[in-house]
Amino acid sequence: xxxxxxxxxxxxxxxxxxxxxxxxxxxxxxxxxxxxxxxxxxxxxxxxxxxxxxxxxxxxxxxxxxxxxxxxxxxxxxxxxxxxxxxxxxxxxxxxxxxxxxxxxxxxxxxxxxxxxxxxxxxxxxxxxxxxxxxxxxxxxxxxxxxxxxxxxxxxxxxxxxxxxxxxxxxxxxxxxxxxxxxxxxxxxxxxxxxxxxxxxxxxxxxxxxxxxxxxxxxxxxxxxxxxxxxxxxxxxxxxxxxxxxxxxxxxxxxxxxxxxxxxxxxxxxxxxxxxxxxxxxxx
Amino acid sequence: xxxxxxxxxxxxxxxxxxxxxxxxxxxxxxxxxxxxxxxxxxxxxxxxxxxxxxxxxxxxxxxxxxxxxxxxxxxxxxxxxxxxxxxxxxxxxxxxxxxxxxxxxxxxxxxxxxxxxxxxxxxxxxxxxxxxxxxxxxxxxxxxxxxxxxxxx
Numbered sequence: 001x002x003x004x005x006x007x008x009x010x011x012x013x014x015x016x017x018x019x020x021x022x023x024x025x026x027x028x029x030x031x032x033x034x035x036x037x038x039x040x041x042x043x044x045x046x047x048x049x050x051x052x053x054x055x056x057x058x059x060x061x062x063x064x065x066x067x068x069x070x071x072x073x074x075x076x077x078x079x080x081x082x083x084x085x086x087x088x089x090x091x092x093x094x095x096x097x098x099x100x101x102x103x104x105x106x107x108x109x110x111x112x113x114x115x116x117x118x119x120x121x122x123x124x125x126x127x128x129x130x131x132x133x134x135x136x137x138x139x140x141x142x143x144x145x146x147x148x149x150x151x152x153x154x155x156x157x158x159x160x161x162x163x164x165x166x167x168x169x170x171x172x173x174x175x176x177x178x179x180x181x182x183x184x185x186x187x188x189x190x191x192x193x194x195x196x197x198x199x200x201x202x203x204x205x206x207x208x209x210x211x212x213x214x215x216x217x218x219x220x221x222x223x224x225x226x227x228x229x230x231x232x233x234x235x236x237x238x239x240x241x242x243x244x245x246x247x248x249x250x251x252x253x254x255x256x257x258x259x260x261x262x263x264x265x266x267x268x269x270x271x272x273x274x275x276x277x278x279x280x281x282x283x284x
Numbered sequence: 285x286x287x288x289x290x291x292x293x294x295x296x297x298x299x300x301x302x303x304x305x306x307x308x309x310x311x312x313x314x315x316x317x318x319x320x321x322x323x324x325x326x327x328x329x330x331x332x333x334x335x336x337x338x339x340x341x342x343x344x345x346x347x348x349x350x351x352x353x354x355x356x357x358x359x360x361x362x363x364x365x366x367x368x369x370x371x372x373x374x375x376x377x378x379x380x381x382x383x384x385x386x387x388x389x390x391x392x393x394x395x396x397x398x399x400x401x402x403x404x405x406x407x408x409x410x411x412x413x414x415x416x417x418x419x420x421x422x423x424x425x426x427x428x429x430x431x432x433x434x435x436x437x
Contacts, residue, residue, distance in 0.1 A: 014338055030315075036328070038328040042331065042332035042333060083393065085299065086297075109416075113396075117408050123371050124405060174332070
């Protein structure tokens, strides 16, 4: 580690020859923190580059697709490197520049609203975001859910190409598309029957945009403690919004063992002890 | 007033109201060792924060946040601490510990949308029914586009 020539004792260095040197320094400083740096760089300059590239119209049309024109601004917004006010203004400026009607930016403005909404709720609930907002609507008692994540999931070796791909991406990059987060969360809570809190903690360990309010309350939405029904998905849905990128190479997709290859009616009957649950419109 | 600025993880950009109010004042960010250990934060997250901080005029420390902020204030002979509002309940606990020793001023950033309290937060749709028209009122368009269907309606 470079201590810096004139740094007062205990001040951390600010000069690095490279990202590799920064990583080495951080490993020494925080030996308890697993992994390495994300390929996604921090900092205001990178944030401004990402903000300049937003396309609200394309976002609105394609945001649910893994290849869609999502903004990827969330890590910077989470730490207010970009403020919501600034992003709002950038969207409105895009509208003026492009001559598009307001509807072209509606989805993106709506999405910024979700961020503001979660923060307002956190202010109101405090650490209550770690507790069920409402009883689960799965028909299963809370004690039927495991307290910890299974090892095969954490090691990305469930044998399901999609789930293992999401776990790997989470660990390697610290970012996941919103739809991937929802599928992964649904798998954890409803297929593996693990308490949502274990999954929420896992995401917060890794997501660069890990915000306890947005994260936990979205997990609760999937689990059904903050929604009227559990969020389930099936293979058709995942395959469509991922252009089949996982199913193409997945053994389970061809040998008949894919746990998602079923109708919503079948999945409800299999996973829930009540009549409910389907792919619905998407929460952020 | 001769304050130091406490920069925390909810305001690492140029909109930070403490930085705006006191340009050039000594500023400190403290990596919260207890939080990092308790939450099991990965190096990815710490690295992202670190790179954000390298683009801010701020001294970097690690350890107990309140103790480090107070020590930083002593080091600069400050008579107070200025920071920006935080939502995390942990922030309020740290504020209490700092304010027990030095005057602490907490500045609010510009809100995304200003809504008179109380705001009904039971579902997003209730919040959005009030927020959306206010957000769009300031644009040339004046009115929000037709309402979209959402999962929670």
